[in-house]
Amino acid sequence: MISGRCAACKYLRRRCPSDCIFSPYFPPNDHQRFACVHRIYGASNVGKMLQQIPSHDLRAKAADTLYFEAKYRIQDPVYGCVGMITQLHQQIHNAESELAKTQAQIAFLNSNDHAQESQVQNIETKLHPDSNILILPEQINAAGGLWSYVPASATSTDQTSWF
Amino acid sequence: MGGNSPCASCKLLRRRCAKDCVFAPYFPPDDPHKFAIVHKVFGASNVSKMLQELPVQQRADAVSSLVYEANARVRDPVYGCVGAISYLQNQVTQLQMQLAVAQAEILCSQMQQGPVMPTQQINEDDHEKSYFLHDNLIPQYINFDSSSSTVIHDSFKRESIFRHDMVS
Numbered sequence: 001m002i003s004g005r006c007a008a009c010k011y012l013r014r015r016c017p018s019d020c021i022f023s024p025y026f027p028p029n030d031h032q033r034f035a036c037v038h039r040i041y042g043a044s045n046v047g048k049m050l051q052q053i054p055s056h057d058l059r060a061k062a063a064d065t066l067y068f069e070a071k072y073r074i075q076d077p078v079y080g081c082v083g084m085i086t087q088l089h090q091q092i093h094n095a096e097s098e099l100a101k102t103q104a105q106i107a108f109l110n111s112n113d114h115a116q117e118s119q120v121q122n123i124e125t126k127l128h129p130d131s132n133i134l135i136l137p138e139q140i141n142a143a144g145g146l147w148s149y150v151p152a153s154a155t156s157t158d159q160t161s162w163f
Numbered sequence: 164m165g166g167n168s169p170c171a172s173c174k175l176l177r178r179r180c181a182k183d184c185v186f187a188p189y190f191p192p193d194d195p196h197k198f199a200i201v202h203k204v205f206g207a208s209n210v211s212k213m214l215q216e217l218p219v220q221q222r223a224d225a226v227s228s229l230v231y232e233a234n235a236r237v238r239d240p241v242y243g244c245v246g247a248i249s250y251l252q253n254q255v256t257q258l259q260m261q262l263a264v265a266q267a268e269i270l271c272s273q274m275q276q277g278p279v280m281p282t283q284q285i286n287e288d289d290h291e292k293s294y295f296l297h298d299n300l301i302p303q304y305i306n307f308d309s310s311s312s313t314v315i316h317d318s319f320k321r322e323s324i325f326r327h328d329m330v331s
Binding site for chain 1: 209259
């Protein structure tokens with residue numbers, strides 16, 4: 001079947017048998033795919049690796065991943081796709097640091113919120129039922145202006161009872 | 164090596180180890196498994212060609228990455244290194260989502276507190292570090308089902324690939 005040779009057998013200039021291990025995964029219309037894989041692994045090694053995989057679907061995936069790795073090895077002869085793994089590790093490290101920083105900010109904001117709420121509660125509990133003091137929201141400074149509050153009807157000597 | 168003990172490659176290939184053997188500096192005789200696994204996946208001839216095409220100062224890293232890939236391929240004959248890449252990419256995506264949620268929470272918190280609070284906005288530098296705004300390094304067509312790669316995932320956690328031998 002000379003006219004129906006797979007890319008591998010075309011490349012290797014041989015007859016393509018009906019049970020060719022390469023033909024399902026290296027179609028004749030994509031000669032570069034086999035060329036990449038052959039350049040890095042060699043046809044013999046690729047054939048052996050594919051033979052060891054029991055199912056057709058898994059062999060197809062294996063051929064895809066071999067092509068992927070071979071392509072990256074040709075593009076980067078020193079690190080191949082391992083360079084990508086290193087970069088991903090770095091990305092993960094950066095993301096974890098960023099996340100930790102952000103979560104610390106959230107914790108800080110939440111603790112500030114709780115502090116403000118407890119300050120507000122302290123003001124309210126110190127009010128006497130018969131007090132004629134009117135507390136306006138703007139008189140309570142969120143940045144800790146509790147000490148700047150001056151009751152409307154209090155004299156200077158009365159202020160000490162608030163603290 | 165050379166006049167002394169032959170390197171692991173020449174021992175396995177049963178040939179004389181020349182003084183200028185391309186393998187000798189990277190495949191010492193006390194670690195035969197290292198060359199064996201690289202030879203199994205790539206073949207000695209291909210490894211030799213790859214090393215000869217590289218400047219000498221880059222060959223050690225090239226050998227380390229080849230050993231890493233060969234080990235990955237032996238452990239996972241279907242996905243090899245790509246299984247690890249897929250796994251790590253998922254981790255990055257999850258972290259990106261968590262970060263986005265956390266940053267949204269800060270914005271909400273800032274909006275609730277109003278303009279009185281000192282701003283805790285994300286710095287411009289942090290935006291530059293927000294890699295999720297940048298193109299992903301991995302081509303988007305990679306969508307390998309790495310369900311068969313669970314065995315190797317632990318070994319691809321943050322470890323210094325080029326500082327310890329994957330073989331041992």
